[in-house]
Amino acid sequence: MCGIVGVIDYSKSLDNEVLENMNNKLFTRGPDDFGTKVFNNQKFKLGFAHRRLSILDLSSLGHQPMQYENLWITYNGEVYNFEEIKDELSSEGYNFISHSDTEVILKAYHKWGVKCVDKFRGMFAFTIYDESKNKLIILRDRVGVKPLYYYRNNDIFLFSSELKAFYPSKNFIKEIDTNSLSMYLQFGYIQAPHTIFKNCFKLLPGHYIEYDLTTKKYKEIKYWDLKEHFEPKFQDNEKDLINDLEDILTEAFKLRMVSDVPVGTFLSGGIDSTLVTAILQKHSKTPIKTFTIGFTDESYNEAPYAKKIADYLKTEHTEYYCTPKDVMDIIKEMSKIYDEPFGDSSALPTTLVSKIAKEKVSVVLSGDGGDELFGGYSSYNLFQKRFDKINKIPKKRFIKKLIDFIPDPIDSLNKINENKYTKYLKLKNVLEYEDISNMFKLSNSVFTKDEISKLIGNYKYCEDSQILNISDKEKMMLSDFKGYLADDILVKVDRASMSVSLESREPLLDNKIIEFSTKIPKKYKDDKYLLKKILEKYLPLELFERKKSGFGIPINDWLRSDLKYLLEEYLSEEKLSKHHLFNKNHVSRLLNSFLNKKNDDRKIWTILMFQIWYEENI
Secondary structure (H helix, E strand, O other): OEEEEEEEEOOOOOOHHHHHHHHHOOHHHOEOEEEEEEEEOOOOEEEEEEEEOOOOOOOHHHOOOEEEOOEEEEEEEEEOOHHHHHHHHHHOOOOOOOOOHHHHHHHHHHHHHHHHHHHOOEEEEEEEEEOOOOEEEEEEOOOOOOOOEEEEEOOEEEEEOOHHHHOOOOOOOOOEOHHHHHHHHHHOOOOOOEOOEOOEEEOOOOEEEEEEOOOOEEEEEEOOOHHHHOOOOOOOOHHHHHHHHHHHHHHHHHHOOOOOOOEEEEOOOOHHHHHHHHHHHHOOOOOOEEEEEEEOOHHHOOHHHHHHHHHHHOOEEEEEEEOHHHHHHHHHHHHHHOOOOOOOOOHHHHHHHHHHHHOOOOEEEOOOOHHHHHOOOHHHHHHHHHHHHHOOOOOHHHHHHHHHOOOOOOOOOOOOOHHHHHHHHHHHHHOOOOOHHHHHHHHOOOOOHHHHHHHHOOOOOOOOOOOOOOOHHHHHHHHHHHHHHHHHHHHHHHHHHHOOOOEEEOHHHOHHHHHHHOOOOHHHOOOOHHHHHHHOOOOOHHHOOOOOOOOOOOHHHHHOOOOHHHHHHHOOHHHHOOOOOOOHHHHHHHHHHHHOOOOOOOHHHHHHHHHHHHHHHO
C-alpha cells in the first residue's frame, strides 16, 4: 500500500522540489521509502513520485518509480495473484529481480498492454509511462478500493492518491464546486467522478485514462462494470451454491493473507467480518489478531458479540471502548485525513480502531462489501414494500402539490415534528420518479431537494441511470455498490487506515466473488442467506444470528454535551460568513432545532464536517 503522485506540465516549469513537496503530503501512505523521477521532453515535463509502505518484498528492489525498458510505473495497492502471473510471464521468457508485485504489473503491461488488468485480482491504482510512445495509462481497480484523483487546468495535469498532494502545486486552484457541495449535502459524501473542487475529478472505478502526451488529448475508458455480469443466473441448487461460494471465499481470503508483515482482521461481530475471520482462522497455524471498537451506550455496542466470537474462534483479540474524549482528540484530524468534506460519523471509530490495530499489525482485513453483494441491508426489503405502495398511489402530482402546502416547522410555528416533515419532503421527491434506484437513493438522502435549495440556494441532485433487466432489489444493491460502497465505505476505510500507515484489504470484494454474486438467484440474496449458511459451518448460530447493527456512534448525544463546543465554534455566524455558501439563518434554525431535540438526524453533523473541512483546507 502506497501513495502516488504525478504531474504533466506543458509550461515545463516543474522542478523536483515541488514534486517532492507533493509527495510528502502522502507520508502516512508510505513512510518506509520514497522516490521521484522527472522526465524532460521537448513539449513537456512529466513528474512521477511515490511513497512506499513496505508489505511485499521489504528490500530496496521494490523501490518506485520502477523502470523496465521503455516503461515506468508508480503504483499503489496489491495484486494478490502476482505469483501466478509471474509464473506465466516467466514461461514467456521474462526474468524477475524482485519479489514485488510492482515488477509483475510492469512486465505484464509490457507483454499484454492494458489488457493485463483482466488478470489482476486485487486493489490498485497505477500509472505507466511509455517513453517510446509518449503515452500515459492511469488506471484504477474495478471497485474503487484504491483512490485516484486528477486535475486539469490549462497546461497542467495532476494525479494523485489524495487531493492534499495537489496543494503544493501553484497551478492547483481551490475553487468550490457548488454542484459537488449539493451532492455532499445529499449523501454526506461526494460521488465519483466529482470532487469538492472545480476541474478536479475522481477516476471512476473500473476505468483508465489513456493520455497522449504529444497531442495533450486523453480519454477515459471503461474496462469493467458490475452491470455487465448479471446474466445468466446459476441453476437453483442451494447445496451446490453454498459449497461453490465457500470454495471461492476461502481461496480469495487466503490469497489476501499474502504478506511479509503481520496481518489481522477488523471483527465487528457482524456476519461479514465474522465470516472473514472464521475462514482465515481455520486455515491459519497461529491465532489471527482481531480488533474491535466498543461503546458504553449499549444501543451502539457490538463489542460483547465480537468478544464471544473471538473466544470461540480462539483469536488473539483486542477491544477498545471509544469515549467522547477519543473523538475530541481525533475529530479535527478528520479534515486532514479526508481531503473532501465527509459526513459519515463512523469514520471516527474506524480511525480509532485503525490506530489500535497498527500497534500490532501492518495489514488488516475487513468485511466490507457483503451487504451490497448479498443483500444485507434491511433497507432493501423495507423500501421494496414502500415502492410497491408508492406505485399504487393515485394522482401523484396532486399529492406532491399538497405536500408543498405543509409549512416547514423550522420556519414557522407549525407543531409538526421536523423528522416527520423531512419524510414528507422525501415522499414528494420520490414521487418525481418511476424507477426504484432513484427513489431508493432519495429515501437515503441526508437533505432533501427542498432543504438543499433553502440551504445553498441552488443544487444539482445526483441521479441513477440504470436500465437493466434485474430485480428491484438488485437495482438497489447495484446503486449502493456504485455509490455508497465506493464513495463512502471504501473511502472511509482507506483514509482511516492509511492515516496510521495501516494497509486495509477487502476480501469480499475479490472480482471472482463479486461476479459470482451477480449470478445467484434473487431468492438467495435476502439477508445474506448464503453467507449465513456458510458461517453455520464455523460458528453456532446463536453467536451471529441477530438484528443487524451499523458501525455507528452516539454522535447526536455527544454533540449536545461533550462536543457541543464544536457546534458553537464552527456553526457560528463568523465561521459561516467566511464563505457565504450556506444560508446562515437556516443553519441557525437547524441548530436550534437540533439542540432542542426536535431534530435527531445527520443534518447538523453533515454541515459541521463541511465547516471543519473548510476551515482546515481553504
